[in-house]
Amino acid sequence: MSAATVPAPDTSTASAVKADSIRKSFGATVAVDDVSFDIAPGTVHALLGENGAGKSTIVKLLSGLIEPDSGGFTVFGEQARLGSPRASHRLGIETAFQEMTLVKDLTVLDNMLLPYAPVGPIGMIRRRMAARDVAAHFERFDIAGIDLEDEVRDLDLAVQQKIEIARAIYRKPRILLLDEPTSTLSGRDVDWLGDVIARLKGEGVTIVFISHRMPEVRAFCDRLTVLRNGGHIATGDVSGFSDGDVIEMIIGRSISQTFPSRPDAGADQGPEVLAAAQLCAGRKLKDASFSLRRGEILGVGGLQGMGQLDLFLACFGMAEIHSGTISVDGKPVTFTSPADAIGANIGLGMVPEDRKTEALFLKLNGKHNASLPVIERFTRFGLIDGEAERTAISRVFDRIDVDRRALWTPVGAFSGGNQQKIAIAKWLVSESRILLLFDPTRGIDVGTKHELYVLMREYVEAGGSILFFSTEIPELVNLADRVMVLYGGRVAEEIPAERLSEQAIVKAALGGESKMAERVA
Known part of the structure; x- marks a missing residue:
């Protein structure tokens, strides 16, 4: 598919995206339960909620990675069949994922061309032409200076995130899904993203923006939808809700004090x-x-x-x-x-920036992840004392409010918040x-x-x-x-x-x- 074949945005219809009674479950877990909302064309719409609220499931459904159990979507007034990523791409839906889809062993250019590299009459990729086109695209969106022949693994995480976003834009989307795009960005890079969003909005692109940062939601977004426990809580103009309202809708209770109190500056310091x-x-x-x-x-x-x-x-x-x-x-x-x-x-104990690839083994359960740094503590004559291990890990999981299911469930099945708690738990177990x-x-x-x-x-x-x-x-x-x-x-x-x-x-x-x-x- 060529990006040029994507239809131009149509802002004459009532909705760019309409979710109608969407339901999706994974086994006994209901990820999205009877969710309905509308996104107006040419707007920036925030999708908010706790980890595990259903945001990522909605993104995967719109991206064609999974299909709903019931309900469906309409895209610019037409019933959408989103059975695969290609089907979503044909409708002009592109996604920049938080868990980046870049292939780290390939070059920046190769990643930008996946999976629709331009080919000549005999099937050879037109790399020189593509390189000029990608370089011009980077310059247009103010990310020039990246060597297209660099392997992605050698780049900072923030640069990788910008490439992930740039690749989604390169395909000329009608609808752009940004899944927590600022989680690896800070300072000027966030300002850069704001400029990109404003530019795309001015060109009529509809943007779905997922974030946990309210200042960005207020700076970039026109409307918002809040999900909690897989259900729809509210949809409305961003200006119609205070930060306190949004937080209370997201977590189901108010947080009277976001940060705990700090000792007086003059308090005695330890060694x-x-x-x-x-x-x-x-x-x-x-x-x-x-x-x-x-x-x-x-x-x-x-x-x-x-x-x-x-x-x-x-x-x-x-x-x-x-x-x-x-x-x-x-x-x-x-x-x-x-x-x-x-x-x-x-x-010492360290919690790195990328929990999924640097802090945790996603296919192992929480108990095994948490005990890894000090597994010898639970080992006798080469055998692990499972009961002692489970008792020690359970005590820490209870302290930091991790679900007991983590003792036997692969950590990849948990939300990002619980995964981060488990990444911290292993250093509490080791008594760092x-x-x-x-x-x-x-x-x-x-x-x-x-x-x-x-x-x-x-x-x-x-x-x-x-x-x-x-x-x-x-x-x-x-x-x-x-x-x-x-x-x-x-x-x-x-x-x-x-x-x-x-x-x-x-x-x-x-x-x-x-x-x-x-x-x-």
Whole structure:
């Protein structure tokens, strides 16, 4: 199929998409139950709800990946048969998925052309012509500078997300589904997406936008639909609901205080547990020094790709250290692998940015995932004591409110929020005293975010310590005891609690008034 064969958007009909009594179940689990809503053509429509509310099921149904058990969709007034992705594509429906569909071992160009690469008369792909077309497309949407021959695996997650979005747009959709597109984006990249959405809307494209971030919903969207437990709760203009209204509809209750209270800035500090001095590591970290104390949440801010990931990987034995030192309890340490960092005398645990590929084995149950770092604790004479393992894991799952089904159910069957809880649970089982949390609330609904915020504060109040990176600046402002901001691979500024604000973090992230920008240049 050529993208050029997709009909032009028709804004004369009453609905671009109309869902009529959609029902879909997976075994005994009802994912979507009698859901009906309308999306007006040429608008940006938010689809909101907790993880597991049915949003992803709706996206998969519209994308042709699965079919409803009953009910159906109309697309621009015509009954739609969405039995396959190709059927959706023929109707002009394209999707940029949160769990990206890029093939990491292929080049950017090859991914952009899948599965409709232009071919010549003898079946050969016209790569040169396609490369010019893709390069022009990237330039049009302000993502020029990406080498089309780079393998996707070598690119930052944010760049991969932009390519995922660009590929969906490349096929000239009438309806574009954006499934949590900002979960890997921050700062200028979110602004970039806002510009893209505004441009497509101006061209008559209908956009379905899934997000857990209300500021983005208000900035980008005209209307919204809220789902809860697979059912339709409300549809209406974004301006007709307060943030509190939306949160209450999403989780079925109000959250009186989103963030837990933070200790006074003058509270006594514990001893230093983790520190770095002039650390240069990986590809992007050039000079980072910090000190993390017991009972403290030290935030890490900065635009994407400023060395944050290399900092965390170095502290967990996963990135090469070129110079500088890491210390634990005031003593220099050398980590040759994560096993060294996890060790009993160190006690580090890390929650990485991509839970599905880096934190969890999706085909294993929650019990096996949670016990992996310390499986030897439950082993005698080469055999696992299943009862002891189950008892220890159950205690932690109860503490962080993970369904007991996770003990025997593959984690791939659970929502993103529960998967993230299990990724954290394994470090609680191992009794880690220092947690490295890299954007732990990415793609998590507001209710589960609140639970994780409370868990983080309870953890440090019990004597643990957290090094915490987030792409959501309000999290850093309200959770961290202080924040260090990276710029160009260096610590641009450390902001104490009494000066913490979104403006201060953004200013430092952009170079601020420091001389960091000049040094990087």
